[in-house]
Amino acid sequence: MLVSPLADRLIWQEWDDIYIVYQPAAAATHVFNETTVLILKCLQQGPLSMEVLRHQTEAALGVSQDELAANDFEFATTRLEELGLVEFVDDPSTAQ
């Protein structure tokens, strides 16, 4: 399973480590913490597997590997999927 960015245009405003993100396609304003924003930023280069995405997010946050609780991480990605900001797709390399 890969997490893939759904790169419709987003508008960002950062204040005091809080990110206000406007998603024009949905006419929605979101409030994200740093972790959630870093997940989205890690995906800017393209789809990643859950595992790799988690490690990259941890590196970007400056915490050690596996410090992000798997539950929290899964919650954040599921939430991003529900909001239409990322998509879960089948990994073509493991599809066979």
Place this chain on the structure above:
Amino acid sequence: MAKPASENRRAQRLLFEALQAPEKLPALPPADWELLLRVARRNRLLGRLQSDLEQANLLGQIPPRAAAHLRASHNVIAHRQTLISWEVNRLLWALKGIDVPLILLKGTGYLLAGLPPARGRIFADLDLLVPEDRLGEIEERLVERGWFKTDIDPYDDRYYRVWMHEIPPLRHRERGTEIDIHHRLLPKTSHLKSDPAPLFAAARPLADPRLRVLAPADMVLHALVHLFLEGDPDEGLRLRDLVDVHDLLCHHGQEPGFWAGLALRARELGFQRPLFYGLHHAQRLFGTPIPPEVLRGLADAAPAWPIRGLMDRLIHLALLPEHPDYPSRLAALARWLIYVRAHWLRMPPGLLARHLSRKAWLRFRGFRKRIDLAQLDLKQQ
């Protein structure tokens, strides 16, 4: 009596002239603009005027106050259209893996297929037509993915499921847009037959192959069924809905074979009478270009005299816009009669009496549609 009649004629003339010749609007005197804005708002056509003027690049040449009202209406419409498109996007996401055709009806279809009636048009809900035997699966999946069944009382729920052509609306817990899922175009109780199978067979795919819209003739017929049978006792026949029909006829009328097939299809689906009325009144009010042989071919779909004359008069009265300061009792009566007739066609008499009396009772208890917002803070509206 003379002033109300002449003022009503003035209101009608202003609206029809604005729709037919928007290029003349920059010359309109302020007093006429004022009345036009009021009448267009009441008939949900402000957005249409905005869009006409924008296309003609004339928005800068009308009084700024009029332009402000049109801008306001445009902003609301753009917002609603974004929400509807997004709801379709989320619907496709939620139904991933379920292979079922989703026919987008009415405004949702016009919008996603980029058809002319979507221009300057506000759409309240997302309307879908799906095969009846797949309803359960779709509803279940949507509920799993964050939608809920809107809160309705058990009578209404039963009324919907047993008699109607749709299930109670679903709404996402974080978004306001309602999804109306239909499995046929008219209630099962309707005097007009409405087998949905031919509609699925003829539907046309959009860019995403799961999404369809009705074939051109079916789309016109559905717009007419909606106009004549889904009215409202206060609003009467919505002129806005006849504008949709006019737009669809002008647009699809260009397609080879459309006119030849329209009446045939109407007979096949049992909608020849709404088609007869619709073509007749669209031509009368908007000058819709309809080939004479199509009208002649439908002559036998008209009711006999004197019913035909009476219906003609009622429909015309119920469609015409009114001056907001001079409401006509005759037009109000026409709107009510048309509403009762629509319900009559949709339901057998016993059920109609039960339904209307239930509605009257609800009103008596105070469950009126017109909610008193005065006790709420302004903000909470």
Place this chain on the structure above:
Amino acid sequence: MIVGDLSRRELADRLAGEGLALQFGPFNLRIRSNLGSFASLAHQLYEPYPLPEPAAISDFHVDISAPRGLRRWLRRQACFGIDGQLPFAPYTIEHAFPALEWGINWCVATRAHHLLLLHSAAVERNGRAIVFPASPGDGKSTLCTALIHSGWRLLSDEFGIVRPEDGMLLPIPRLIPLKNQSIEVIRKFRPEAIIGPSFLETRKGTVAHVRPPVESIRRAQEPARPRWLVFPRWVAGAPFTLEAMPKSQAFLSVATNAFNYEVLDEIAFRLVTEMVRSCDAYSLVYSDLDDAVNALDKLSQASDG
């Protein structure tokens, strides 16, 4: 020409006939009424308000009248109408005036979507404005009334109207409806304030309307640049505090309290973001109006210096 240029009789004739055309900031209204009691109050409280040019387009046609037909004889009522529609249940006839005032706000809030409508009071001095975003029961009207009787100009009590083209605040200096104990507080604070009669037992308790100073009404077509966002809270007996507020919190409070933030999509996001960026945001807790007025005066003077 202003309402005061009309005699009581002329005003009543207009109200009962083609309607009284009035200008409230960006909006032209046409008001009809067949109630004599309404005409007297309108003559008194609307006195300094301008009449639009005769040929100007009226934006809203509103009506506050006794209903026709049988009901009229059963109970004396007043109905608020807009363009011939009656969106609300009837009011008792004694509450006709507050009902119309409230109804006009409702028209603006539900129709003026060409502008961003914040739910806030706003005052101006030396070209710079303080915006007071509302939250229920915070006493923004009381503070706003105190300020406009202490050298500030009223922009608005209910709507922070932001012009999308440039983010400027458009004044709409309407009457300020004070509620319950605020009425006495203001009578004591500024005895010279012009306050209309108290309407008892309205849907919002006792209400009395303050007529803004003539200067504010005269300058109703002069926009102002927002400079401060102040979130006031009145707490009985509390010591005065004025503290900087995090911008993210200011953004959320402004956006979630606006009347049409959702409707204006990206325009609204950009306007609110820009306002929060360019304003200093504070939360203000007070129990004494003098403390609050002095502190806000200092804020303004510091910025002048």
